[in-house]
Amino acid sequence: MPLPSISRRNFLTGNHSDARPDLDRLNPSWPTKRVAKFVREHLEKQPPIYHPPKTDEIAPVIPGTNNTESLQEVNWDMGAAKHLLSRSMFGPKYPEIKESSENSMELELSSILSYQPLPDPPGDWVDEDAPQWDALTEDEILELLQQYRIRMKDLGYWWMKGMMRNPVNIQEMITLFWHNYFATAQSKVIFPQAMYQQNSVFRQYGLGNFKELLRQVTFAPAMIIWLDLYQSTREEPNENFARELLELFTMGVDTYSQDDIVEAARAFTGYLTNGVETNYNFEEGSGTGNWWTNKHDFGSKTFLGQTGHWNGDDIINIIMEQDATAIHICTRLYKWFVYQNVNETVVNEMANVLRNNNYNIATVLYFLFSTEHFYDENFRGSDIQNPVTLMQGLIRKCNMENFDFSISFFIHSQEFLGMLPLEPPDVSGWPGYRSWINSITLPVRKIQATSLITGQSPWGNFDMTTNVRALAQSMYNQNEEGYASEQIVKNLGFLFFGNPLSENLEERMLAVLLDGAEPYDWSINAPPNDPQWNRMKDLMIYIMRVPEFQLS
């Protein structure tokens, strides 16, 4: 059956979302009124991005172990290693899982959580100065905006390539985690330099001290633009940033009052950016220059019961003294790396570890990833993979990470699946979990996956497909018992499903692979042109279409 062609327009016809959060949140005076008008006019012509509707549905609580002791060595096996790698990186391969399981867990954790240097940037433009918009003609502005949009796409492409090419290390995953945590959308920020800079902060500070990360994110161009901080002045403080700082970035709802927001907003006045530089001095922890002198509210404020002439840094210092902050951070970490149903006992212990270790993120992740709790059978296969982890991870598992996929393959497919990096639906990030799966996204997820085998996708075909022979050979061990066909089925099930492979599914998979032949008819060393490899392609497509495939 030929694939129907899907365009973003026909896909979303009948979607009520001419609701356009991207349009609604544009600031009519950023970076200048004149430029903002052009930005809006362009965006209005673009079809909407699909954001799957949020569902609050959640699984009932299943009691499991609260044990936060370190996993016993005897339990550190292939299954445990797969679980750890699947949660902390994109697309662990079979040999990598095997190798990890043969190392000690401690060694593996130190390696996964080790700091990685920054990758090469997507282009020289990342250091480009902000233009003098008022000095430009209309044509020059339009041209520059077009260039910015292209760079923004390049940045997303560069990032998604980084994910699929990640080593056995958490850097790419933690970067995506913080992007979802401090969710900032490029359509409002406009400057690709600012989005790149924020992304680098996540890489550089994402495993270190949380307070430093928070400062680096807060006082950088992307955030100052995203939550309208540059418009927050002594005369008219804007509560937008202060509210999200408390509710989403640090303490969580119901731990502060509206008055605290008002007072924090007064402290966060007088910060400015031109899209690339800011008036903030990180060493001094203060704004600088005329804008700061004139627009910062130097008056006395009372925030969370403490009175003083607070500025933004002081507010952050007070927030970091609050118990709620560590709880909130650890809850978010838990939901991302463990499961949506939060185990409060474990989160409280994580929060203690975080507080006692200078809010070092790597330390609390080391703690979490080493507990019996983390490896509880309960959580195996419980992660409804987000579309980016699903796709970039799959490409890597299929050994296709060095193939040059087109920009449109990555970006357009995510526009349909609902998780376009750099364009979260709002500041609270992607709703995730069960919201990822509905009658629209599920078939698209299957099609997108099988395109790696067929080379055909609704948003373009490509001329390389998974080398299934190499994949089979990478997971074959001649010392193990049983026919190669049986071993391959078992190991594919292990690699591509989070839940244990059921007997029934194993039989069905074997039937697809053998297509009427006997298990011994299938040889791991058959030449590449042997038709048996087409049966393995059929099996791969089969795997990608069963519900088990969605879970990790």
Added chain:
Amino acid sequence: MKRREFIKSAFALSAFGTQIPIMALGRKNKLGRSVEWESDRIVVLIKLNGGNDGLNTIIPVQNDIYYNARPTLAISQNQALGIDDYNGFHPSLSAFHSLFQNEQMSLIHGVGYHQPNLSHFRSSDIWVTGSDANEYLQTGWIGRLLEQEYPDFPSNAPDHPLAIQFNSANLLEFKTSESNTGMMVFDPETMYYLINGNYIPGENDPALDTYGGLELDFIREVDLLSFEYAEVINETAAGGSNSIEYPETNLGYQMALTAQMISGGLQTPIYRIYQSGYDTHVDQGNTHNNLLSDLNNSISAFMQDLENQGLMDKVMIVTTSEFGRRYFENGSTGTDHGTAAPTMVFGNHLVPDLFGEQPSLSSLDQNNNLFIQHDFRQLYSSIITDWFGLDQNIANTVFGQEFESIPFIQTPLSIKQTPIPANFTMEPAFPNPFNPTTILSYTLPKNGNVTIRILDLRGRKIKTFRLGIKNAGKNKFILNGTQLASGTYIIQIDAIGSLLNQKITLLK
């Protein structure tokens, strides 16, 4: 656990053979509705997303406060399309004006809830869950309604979706305690190809009792239900048609597709359609004109289409919105979030009247907002009891309390009885089950015209016996079922302005 059972039953069905589509094996209720759900009626709910400005929809043409408070936005009495001395339609609503005069429309003033919340999200949640202002429910009113009718859903799912929602709908409205009754839809043909071409039938081992197992059950359910329903949606849409052109708008598309599915015989009782853009804080004038004009053209096209196809009798259309807007305009020639607003209802079985009156603009709540006249749950309750003919108890269970119907539906298909005069009674038919005749005894309090109807379980008339004037006291009617097929029917006595019903079963 219901989801578990659903997966098990899918397992049992598919055990017949991996290549047989599950649909073809049939289900208990081939026609798609439960036995309890006796009507084939359909309601199409349209959400005016963002908060529609009620005062500029149904204009208070005599109200000076309105004209003073809206120097740029007010619609003059000359422009308004007059309804009566006090009310006029917005000039973009010319088709509605005709529909109203043609007795195909009712207007209900002041719909909302007490202690109004002015946040879009919260107010929308209150409307979709059917909660009080200070109550937080995790299930939707439609979900709870359908859950009562289909307590086994999804393990004993009907063949047709229980509810259709267009693409990015608010899922909460359809959520049951265990599942979600709404099926999200886009272009049915593309959808069918995508889903059908990627579905793997076959036996499933039960999932484990772990979180991983629960999530697997969740995905299996979406997988299987979308597979089954994509087929029936595609078939009905392909078998149905539109007899006229619709506006080329998002709303027009949704309404055309809905008509097509109804025309093709989809039995789904509830559709939820969305029109966005009503949050008119800034420069409201043209935006609102265009929105209402689109609404006017889309609804009138839809009604004409269904009328042409002889289907309009079973369809009712209801508009809702999370709130109305302030009576005074703001500094940006727009209006800010308000409270109560009128609801518009369309259909062939309505009381073509205004319910309630233009809201007072001098008596306001503490936030200078309008007081409500009708709780939105009265509206929904009327749909449940008077339109779908379900028992009042069902509506009470959905909302946790009883809400009085608003009598805008003519000939209520009501199992809930209108007040029965003393001495108007019906005895159980004897014999029952019967073949071929049964005797129905009834008592009249006074002389009067008597009509006896035989209805099928979906509320459709099979036979009507006009008996003329009968005397007060005890009467008998002998029903001969020779020409009827075996089955269960409703026998209905219509006399002195009241109805009495009972079920009878013919066994040949």
